[in-house]
Amino acid sequence: MSLMLPLSELYTQVHSQIERQQKQQKNFDVIVLGVGSMGSATCYYLAKQGHRVLGLEQFDIPHELGSHAGQSRIIRKAYFEHPDYVPLLEAAYNNWRDLENETGTQLYFKTGLLYFGKPDSQLIKGLKLSAEKYKVPVYHLSSNEMASQFSQFQIPDDYERMIEPDAGFVTPERAILTYTGRACQLGASVHVNEKTIAWKKVGRSITVKTDRDTYYCSKLVITAGAWAGKIIPTLSKQLSVTRQTLAWMQPRNTSKFESGNFPCWTIADQEKPGIYYGFPMLSASTFGGPIGLKLGHHTPGLPSDADAVDRIPAKADEDNLISMLNKFIPEGYASIRSIKTCLYTYTPDENFILDFVPGFEKEVVMAAGFSGHGFKFASAVGEVMADLATKGSTEHPIGFLNAARF
Ligand SMILES: Cc1cc2nc3c(=O)[nH]c(=O)nc-3n(C[C@H](O)[C@H](O)[C@H](O)COP(=O)(O)OP(=O)(O)OC[C@H]3O[C@@H](n4cnc5c(N)ncnc54)[C@H](O)[C@@H]3O)c2cc1C
Known part of the structure; x- marks a missing residue:
């Protein structure tokens, strides 16, 4: 797969595609x-189907x-949260690959993913359940393999050590730009810096009012x-x-943590909630900044309003990440290079809608x-989303993600 325009050049290229597609049009099949x-992926699929x-x-x-934001997102198939996600993940992997082939841009990076946790942790129990049900390759790592391949980690003896070799990360800024640029090439209009204020159904169509204009779909x-x-x-x-x-940390020994020498990883610390x-x-030029060992x-985290988030990270959050590194990946921390905030949107059962x-x-x-x-x-x-909007149904197995369950 050929890569890789620097992120800043991809940004310029895609924003000139967005500019070229600006129209005075007010009526659309889908907004x-x-x-x-x-949303960027949805625009792409709809434009591709000619809408x-x-x-x-x-x-x-x-x-x-x-x-x-933040360069990278883990992608994995032995889904510890719920085995029902695995068929959707098969589709996701295929669709990422199709987009890469269509655009010549690498978006998925196979690094392998390590899983560490006590045998009764949700992480380890859940990944085994999904892996067994859907034959996802995951393997135990022996002490010798840990010492020879992953010596950066210091894992308690009573934790399981597993690897999913086909997992890795996808790169969000590049992916969103790639989907948006391709959607515009296929005829979609995209407006940036335009906030939707309200929408309503009027007769058989939907009216969408923004801080600049009103559109119909x-x-x-x-x-x-x-x-x-x-x-x-x-x-x-x-x-x-x-x-x-x-x-993003400055490790004590940078080369041990560079891409190619270090995988993606997850650890369920038995003394802390979550993972x-x-x-x-x-590389910051390819993936966007900051530079450092990201975790x-x-x-x-702190319950927040999306429009009024305190973006200054808390000292307690910083200390939490530093003490985690000192405990499990001791050479990973020499100093902190950058710390940022980002938003989660939870449902009551932590599954999507x-x-x-x-x-x-x-x-x-x-x-x-x-x-x-x-x-x-x-x-x-x-x-x-494109299937539901245009056909009213989808062949993808999303029944367990319905809105009526709440
Ligand atoms: C720190 C962190 C780490 C994560 N790690 C992972 C990981 O490793 N693997 C993984 O799979 N996932 C991970 N996630 C989760 C993943 O990034 C999110 O689930 C995903 O990005 C959510 O996508 P979204 O489209 O719902 O939201 P977004 O990507 O935020 O898109 C929503 C968009 O809607 C726009 N918008 C909202 N309201 C309006 C309006 N009124 N008018 C116009 N525009 C509007 C917003 O500006 C925004 O651009 C992580 C998330 C965070 C924060």
């Missing part, structure tokens, strides 16, 4: 509200105020991320937004509540 992870599409994004594409797809509860009021009680912290995870160090803690908006079962579709684990699915969710 996509929110052009981030799921007249308008994507509306309140900020730039991409941006750092929602859920998609037959179908509306809402992919508004952390703002979904504001633009779909009936959903607001089921979605809670939290502020999450990501850090710690991290990535190899990546985070997958557990609910992919469905029609209740009360608008023919016209308005939503993808919401990704609960901190959605990006890897964007390539499948875009196709699902």
Whole structure:
């Protein structure tokens, strides 16, 4: 796979494609509200099928105020959260590969993913369940393999050590730009820095009012991320937004943690809730800054309002990540290089909602509540949203993600 324009050049290229597609048109087959992870993929699938599409994004594409910033997102198939996600993940892997082939841009990076945790942790029990049910290759690592291949880690003897060799990461800023640029090449219009204020059904069509104009469409797809509860009021009680912290560290020995020498990893520390995870160090020009060994803690952060988030990371979050590294990856921490915040949108059961908006079962579709684990699915969710909006149903197995379960 040939790569790789620097991210800044890809940005310039895609924004000139967005500019070229600006039209005075007000009527569309489908409007996509929110052009981030799921919305950019949805615009692409709709444009590819020949529909007249308008994507509306309140900020730039991409941006750092929602859920998609920060270079990398883990993609894996032995899904510890729920085995029912695995068929959707098969589709996601295939669709990422198709997009790479169509655009000549690498978006998926196979690094392998390590899993460490006590045998009774949800991480280890859940990944084994999914792997067994769907024959996903995962292997135990012996002490010798750990010492020879992954000497960066210091893992307690009573933890299981497993690897999913076909896992790795996808790169969100590049993916969102690639989907948006390709959608525009295929005829979609995308408006940046235009906020949708309201939508309503009028007769058989949907009217969408923004801070600049009013548009009309037959179908509306809402992919508004952390703002979904504001633009779909009936959903607001089921979605809670939290502020999450990501850090980029300067390791003691940089070469041991560079891409090619270090995999993606997850650790369920028995003394802490949730799961710690991290990535190899990546080139800032290709993937976007900052430089450093990136890691985070997958557990609910500070409850927040998407429009009024305190973006200054808490000292306690920084200390949490540093002490985690000192405990499990001691050479990974010499100093902190950068620390940022990002938003999760939780549903009560931490599973997504992919469905029609209740009360608008023919016209308005939503993808919401990704609960901190959605990006890897964007390539499948875009196709699902396009199916629901234009055909009313999809062949993808999304029944367990219906809105009626709450
Ligand atoms: C720190 C962190 C780490 C993560 N790690 C992983 C991981 O390793 N693997 C993984 O698979 N997932 C991961 N995720 C989760 C994943 O990134 C999210 O689930 C995914 O990005 C959500 O996509 P989205 O389209 O719903 O939201 P977004 O990508 O934020 O897109 C929503 C868009 O809608 C726009 N919008 C909202 N309201 C309006 C409006 N009124 N008018 C116009 N535009 C609007 C927003 O500006 C935004 O651009 C992580 C998330 C975070 C925060």
